[in-house]
Amino acid sequence: MTGARIVTLGETMGLLAATTVGHLQHVPHMALGIGGAESNVAVALARLGTPVTWIGRVGADSVGDRVVRELTAEGIDVRAVRDSGAPTGLMLKERLPGGAVRVWYYRAGAAGSRLAPEDIDARLVGGVRLLHVTGITPALGESAAAAVSYAVDVARAHGVTVSVDVNYRSALWPPERAAPALRDLVARADLVFAGDDEAALVTGCEPTARTPDELAAALTALGPATAVIKLGAEGALALVDGALHHRAAVPVRVVDPVGAGDAFVGAYLSELVAGADVKQRLDTAALAGALLCTVPGDWEGMPTRAALDGWTGVSDVLR
Template sequence: MTTYTDVVTLGETMALMKAATPGPLAHAGSLGLGMGGAETNVAIALKRLGTSVTWLGRVGQDSLGDLVLREIAAEGVTTLGIRDPHAPTGLMIKERRTLEHLKVWYYRSGSAGSRLAPEDVPADTLRKAKLLHLTGITPALSESACDAALFAVSVAREAGVTVSFDLNYRAALWTEDQAGPVFRTFIKQADIVFAGDDEAGIAVGPGPDSLELARKIAAMGPQQVVIKNGPLGCVGVIDGAEYRQDAVRINAVDTVGAGDAFVAGYISDLLAGASVEDRLRTAVRTGAFACLVPGDWEGMPRRNELGLLDTSEPVAR
């Protein structure tokens, strides 16, 4: 029996290795093992906020694949994991050289995740969803993965399903010149677009400020465009109106996954019928929460925790 959810997302989730303390990786005595990926970061954050979500992806027929699928399913995300006997699960290794500087090494060439193809996409599940969320990472993985993402978009649009696209540029996967035309293709077919300033510039050229970049993207078709500016908050051009939202002040521990948490906060409130102002307020709070805990997705908040950032009392009794 097929289970239908409000949101469907697809992309590569990898095993993750990292040292417990900062310093050169060459001198690390041991590495912790976990998993992470932009699309599953969003999926886990959505589920914790109370939005039902399905993730689709390929992993190897290996122990790292077991780990990935187990962790995602344990978070309550409906998991459509395809086991690939001919390719390994991708791997990323984090090196925190100092408390402020992080480097991520990817070992994903020829991975199972890069072999995602249009025939893997569950069209019936997608047609019953309310929203499809994609990132610019998936089309960068391979031609077949790009085709899978485009096929998912075509199915969603034909069924009247809202399409959300986060540019999420990865320089390790492709150049800006390669990414730009692909970004524009997806932007023109999306209803909602998320980007940072630099990512938006790859798609539409540089602008004098974030709002102008949002305007340029909105002119390509999307009704909702949000530019994420980290500690500066965000701006948006949504249904023709312009918005600004300040960030929540925090002492960040690890910013990886913050953009994914931001996206999940916005989408969850959108599907709940919240106002634009409330969507943006929730988005900056979920993004802030992700920065308070080491890891890609571990710090994603539950909805009843969002108010914690508004209190000065550190102990709840």
């Protein structure tokens, strides 16, 4: 497992998504799928041709079967521990009137929170090109936090690049607990992704007191050589070895924005391990994130290389 392979780890849950617009109390049907930030990134990587392994823990239940089946079908090397003592977590997605999307999580005590250091294959992690983790997993509990820390330690000991997406979830932990833990994780990374609000949380800045450029600099001051700030409709910027690079967003008609950040990260990492320069990384990431937003679902719309190469920017009928 060498070369361009990437390893990621974290919780993937069952996803029940409303099939029509409206509050859940009025929606008659929901569709079953799966979702999780790290596995979303893994799907993005696999579809772009980058070898990827996902490590996680799911329940010994039918939803866990669904997680393993879907990720395996995407060409991901799945290393899933089946936990008979805890269920696979669930999340519910509703499409609110006006276009907003709300997600409800039911993950406390679920199998993903019981991910442990012994679930991590040190030989695997130590022999790949890059390890990608997020700030979600450490928030799930002490065991999951220890698993992330162990994986990062192994990667650093073997010279493996460590990528961190801050991915702060206020529903999982308050900012006063999250900030020091996330700051420590970022300080051990080579590359960090964050929204401007997340960068402010990690660096202790007021969100409106610093420009995105200044927030990127504050992140790299913690240790990473590269900081990428995701700005949604305003695009993105990367501070790489002291040089700033800006990228405008790609305008599209948004259908479902959930997972756009994961598409962006996956595409950036795919280009990184392929040896692309910063401009190409940002160009591919911006387009991947935009195209993901045009398809319902957290990961179903992750583009392939062919989709990226064939994108014209117009809604043509293809015959």
